[in-house]
Amino acid sequence: MSFRDALKLYRNEALATEAFKEYRLQKGITCKKCGGSHHYWLASKQQFQCKTCRFRTTLQSGTILEGSKLPISYFFIALYLLKNNRNELSIAEFQLQTGHKYSEPLYDFLRKIKAYIKTEDQNSILITFLEVASLAVRVTNDEV
Secondary structure, eight states: OOHHHHHHHHTOHHHHHHHHHHHHHHHOOOOTTTOOOOEEEETTTTEEEETTTOOEEESSTTSTTTTOOSOHHHHHHHHHHHHHTTTOOOHHHHHHHHTOSOSHHHHHHHHHHHHHHHHSOHHHHHHHHHHHHHHHHHHHHHHO
16 A cells, blocks of 8 residues: 555544544443443444443543544544654644644644554554454445
C-alpha cells in the first residue's frame, strides 16, 4: 500500500470510528459508575452501555481522545505518520496531512499521542484499523 493510499484509508472517519470501537472492546471497558466490565454498543447513541447499571460511556471516554473535538481519524493518521517517521512529526506536517485549518488544537493532540506511543503498542491499534478496513472492503465487494 502506498503512502497516499494509506493516508486516504486512515482519513475515512467511519472506518476510524469502527476501528477505535473494536480496539476499545479488545482492551476492555470499565464502567465509571459501578466498575462493571460487561458492556454492549448502543448504535443509536454511539455509546457503550453497562449491562449492570446501564451507565453510558462514550467511545472516547477514558482514552487518550477523551475531551477532544478532533475527528477520530486524526488519531490513526498521527499514529501512521509517527510510525513511518520514527516518532518524529511536526505540527505543520500533521496539519498538512489532515487538512485541518488551525494548528493550535493539533499541538496538544499530537503531544498526547506521542506520550501514548511511549506506553502503548501503536502497531496493535493500526492492525485493528486495517482488520476493520479489510472487513469493510469485503462487505462492500460482496454487496456489489
